[in-house]
Amino acid sequence: MRVDFNVPQDEQGAITDDTRIRAALPTIRYLLEEGASVVLMSHLGRPKGKINPKYSMRPVVERLFELLPEATEVKKTEAITGPAAEAAAASLRPGQVLMLENTRFDAREEKNDPDMSAELARLGDIFVNDAFGAAHRANASTEGVAHHLEGVAGFLLEKELAFIGGALENPERPFVTIIGGAKISDKIGVIENLLGKVNTLLIGGGMANTFLLAQGKAMGKSLVEPDSLDLARSLMAKAEAAGTRLMLPVDAVLADAFSATANTQVVPVDAIPDGWQMLDIGPESAKLYAAEVVAAKTVIWNGPMGVFEMAPFAKGTFAVAQAMADASAQGAITIIGGGDSVAAIEQAGFADKMSHVSTGGGASLELLEGKILPGVAALADRA
Missing domain, CATH: 3.40.50.1260 (Phosphoglycerate kinase, N-terminal domain)
Structure with a gap:
């Protein structure tokens, strides 16, 4: 075994x-x-x-x-x-x-x-x-x-495939996916595979910065991927064509240094001053995202909304975690897709409120990308 x-x-x-x-x-x-x-x-x-x-x-x-x-x-x-x-x-x-x-x-x-x-x-x-x-x-x-x-x-493998595969193939709607993390380039396959499948795609974490920069917003010292700007624009256009709402933060928690003791301020995303960096989605964004999650019938979350390991920049991630717990309580299917999201949901104390918390970060990402997993394809009962 x-x-x-x-x-x-x-x-x-x-x-x-x-x-x-x-x-x-x-x-x-x-x-x-x-x-x-x-x-x-x-x-x-x-x-x-x-x-x-x-x-x-x-x-x-x-x-x-x-x-x-x-x-x-x-x-x-x-x-x-x-x-x-x-x-x-x-x-x-x-x-x-x-x-x-x-x-x-x-x-x-x-x-x-x-x-x-x-x-x-x-x-x-x-x-x-x-x-x-x-x-x-x-x-x-x-x-x-x-x-x-x-x-x-085994039972665990079956459960993982049933929850994540089932959500992608035959979701109860509205179907919302929250994608966070540092880079668009790490999640491009996931985003492309979800367009047209999900009703709403909520973007957070460092990757949101690149989308916002692609919209022409000044991002100060925020982490961005200049090489991915065309990709971000193309994904936004594809989302529109596929009928998927792609939501970006409307406000940001800024810091003047990448540190838990940095000075912070909250501003709209089109008013980020030079020398400051976005390290979390702002309270208004957190409210909008939470409303989308609570109204959903199926939710998959992969990737934090900010640098949740530092307390001043954890509020956005924890607001999503709370919304996931609230959605679960209303009967929604809630899935945590492995990786940092698992650490975040555990830190927030809501792991036991989810329908499913995946045990595999890389494997769940590849499933979300629509890829065939070699360890599954080799099994006799894969059908």
């Missing part, structure tokens, strides 16, 4: 957020209850194809041991493939779990090496992919192994 246990850790190696481990538990428990023995494989961090104790799966095994039912025996092997891994897998009894060492300790993993895929396949009878967060990567443990064993989706 491929899981995504790529979890954050502190300097001492202690796990600081076990969301991804807990997200895989329903599938693991189901397999154990049905009498299977389970061999788990995952990557952790970026060890660059070399063994690095800093990225060992040991802390994950300890946490897994705490989370699974007491009777479950969780074993670990230092091996990933080969005779030692095969012996450890063969010795498992039904109801036991074996965690392989970090798949990225083997340089062949990220090259989707067919020999490594075949070696991994020798450790089981059926391949279950429940690693949505890694499903956009064609690696030996995510895509390659499915060419040797029958591959099926």
Whole structure:
């Protein structure tokens, strides 16, 4: 079973957020209850194809041991493939779990090496992919192994595809998407794929600056992408042609330095003075965006509205988080599309109010772009 246990850790190696481990538990428990023995494989961090104790799966095994039912025996092997891994897998009894060492300790993993895929396949009878967060990567443990064993989706992977895919294919309307983050160039595929599908597209974060500059507004010292101005104009024209309302901020929270202790002011977006930079959407924009979200029946959010890591520039992001919670309470389907939006919704204390919080930033972005995920395409039950 491929899981995504790529979890954050502190300097001492202690796990600081076990969301991804807990997200895989329903599938693991189901397999154990049905009498299977389970061999788990995952990557952790970026060890660059070399063994690095800093990225060992040991802390994950300890946490897994705490989370699974007491009777479950969780074993670990230092091996990933080969005779030692095969012996450890063969010795498992039904109801036991074996965690392989970090798949990225083997340089062949990220090259989707067919020999490594075949070696991994020798450790089981059926391949279950429940690693949505890694499903956009064609690696030996995510895509390659499915060419040797029958591959099926776990419950988490199924849920991710159902929520995000379902929202894109057959949304309840009004359908609103909020796109934030620093750069248009990072999200161009997402924006283009959503035009014509969503009723309203709300733009925030640093990328809003480039759209505003493309409209001829002076942006002072704000982060902008001069090379993307034509792209921004083209996206605005495409949105109009597709019947999608593309909304930009009407006011801005400015700072005279990129710092939590900087001087700040709120101004309309067409009155940004030289030497100041936009670090959050303003209160009027937050109000307008919140009204759109609360009136929606389906909402997807990917990317913060400002530099929410600094308290003076977090209000816009938190206003959207509150609006998402309010929309959920009224029965809307609310989806957080991974990445920084997950951190923001957790910081705001609303994660448990959402219909779905995605466990995969890159994978959810590629789904929103309309791309086929290699780890999903390789499965027998992809239809």
